[in-house]
Amino acid sequence: MIRNRISVWLKSSQFTHTFSPDSRGELTQTGPLSLHISTGAEAYQERKKMIASKLPLLMLILSGVSGLLRTHAIPRLEERNVALGAEAVQSSTGYGGLARYAVDGSLETNYHLKKCTHTAQQDNPWWRVDLNRTYNISRIVITNRGDCCVERISGAQIRVGQSLRNNGNSNKKVAVIETILSGHSQSYQVQNAVGSYVNIFLPGVEKILTLCEVQVFVALTDAHKASLLPEEAGLRNLAIKGRATQSSLNGSGMWAGIGVAGNAIDGNRNSALAKGSCTQTANESSPWWRVNLHLKYSISAVALTNRGDCCSDGLDGAEIRIGNSIENEGKDNPICDTVSSIPAGQTVYYNCSSLLEGSYVTVVLPREGTLSLCEVEVFGYSRIYAITE
Numbered sequence: 001m002i003r004n005r006i007s008v009w010l011k012s013s014q015f016t017h018t019f020s021p022d023s024r025g026e027l028t029q030t031g032p033l034s035l036h037i038s039t040g041a042e043a044y045q046e047r048k049k050m051i052a053s054k055l056p057l058l059m060l061i062l063s064g065v066s067g068l069l070r071t072h073a074i075p076r077l078e079e080r081n082v083a084l085g086a087e088a089v090q091s092s093t094g095y096g097g098l099a100r101y102a103v104d105g106s107l108e109t110n111y112h113l114k115k116c117t118h119t120a121q122q123d124n125p126w127w128r129v130d131l132n133r134t135y136n137i138s139r140i141v142i143t144n145r146g147d148c149c150v151e152r153i154s155g156a157q158i159r160v161g162q163s164l165r166n167n168g169n170s171n172k173k174v175a176v177i178e179t180i181l182s183g184h185s186q187s188y189q190v191q192n193a194v195g196s197y198v199n200i201f202l203p204g205v206e207k208i209l210t211l212c213e214v215q216v217f218v219a220l221t222d223a224h225k226a227s228l229l230p231e232e233a234g235l236r237n238l239a240i241k242g243r244a245t246q247s248s249l250n251g252s253g254m255w256a257g258i259g260v261a262g263n264a265i266d267g268n269r270n271s272a273l274a275k276g277s278c279t280q281t282a283n284e285s286s287p288w289w290r291v292n293l294h295l296k297y298s299i300s301a302v303a304l305t306n307r308g309d310c311c312s313d314g315l316d317g318a319e320i321r322i323g324n325s326i327e328n329e330g331k332d333n334p335i336c337d338t339v340s341s342i343p344a345g346q347t348v349y350y351n352c353s354s355l356l357e358g359s360y361v362t363v364v365l366p367r368e369g370t371l372s373l374c375e376v377e378v379f380g381y382s383r384i385y386a387i388t389e
């Protein structure tokens with residue numbers, strides 16, 4: 001586990017502040033402020049009293065220090081429903097009860113008002129929401145139907161995780177619904193529920209699954225940060241001072257030779273190859289592009305800007321890999337994320353599933369094709385603040 005310590009020395013006393021990265025790599029205070037006295041025993045009590053009286057001031061100083069390190073020191077307790085309006089699917093649909101009705105923000109429980117889901121009668125029906133990024137979920141609230149059939153929800157399992165194996169129904173079981181009163185909402189506190197998928201899975205023969213609302217809550221510190229761009233969180237683009245290279249340079253056609261590797265770290269997101277700010281390899285097997293950051297960093301996010309003048313599906317399936325090795329051109333380094341698709345000319349931010357340490361960021365297209373990138377931005381922390389213990 002990566003932990004970070006900030007120590008402030010005041011005279012002969014040392015204060016330690018402990019931080020840990022969350023799922024997105026943001027640093028959050030996880031340990032209490034601890035106080036270590038290294039003075040002689042006779043002065044101990046007196047100094048302890050004096051220092052204790054200055055603790056509020058020290059907390060202020062420490063929060064200032066952590067601000068400089070772009071950390072968020074004190075988590076707040078508010079929460080946000082990250083399922084609201086997210087993409088939802090279910091095993092089947094019956095009686096017009098669409099999957100998205102469980103994330104429409106309505107707690108209406110009369111089925112006939114089109115605010116609740118409904119599967120067909122089937123074995124093992126399920127419903128799933130895609131939160132679109134990984135969250136550490138604190139609480140899930142399920143709202144049961146109110147106009148009939150109160151017992152149908154009983155036995156449903158709440159599952160959270162990252163996998164779509166078995167449609168996500170094999171992810172970690174974080175709660176089981178015993179009963180929910182007719183038209184009521186039941187809250188389930190969950191622990192170690194980390195993932196981007198939440199499934200409601202109802203095992204059994206000839207079952208019907210109806211959900212009037214599923215609310216998935218995360219602490220506001222996480223949710224708030226999810227809406228922040230790395231720049232807004234104060235992270236620098238580390239790539240801009242790096243050195244870029246790629247598997248080959250396109251040498252044919254009208255723009256032969258124009259797409260050099262450095263164009264992806266020139267600080268310009270212009271998405272037309274002709275403007276001289278995008279890269280382009282030859283058409284080959286597993287083309288790659290790589291930036292050497294010169295130092296080891298703890299990297300939390302990478303932003304890719306796609307071509308806007310053509311071939312916008314060219315990055316589909318590309319892998320972002322981060323590590324310290326250039327063996328196999330860095331293509332075997334740990335994966336930060338995989339591109340599903342990027343709209344033409346757009347920039348998409350990829351949050352690594354965990355804070356990854358490395359001095360090389362490689363983008364590889366694991367198939368035959370041309371790799372063309374208009375900008376690659378790498379966001380992270382200087383390694384000095386991330387000590388692996």
Ligand SMILES: [Ca+2]
Nearest residue numbers: 263268277374
């Ligand atoms: Ca560029």
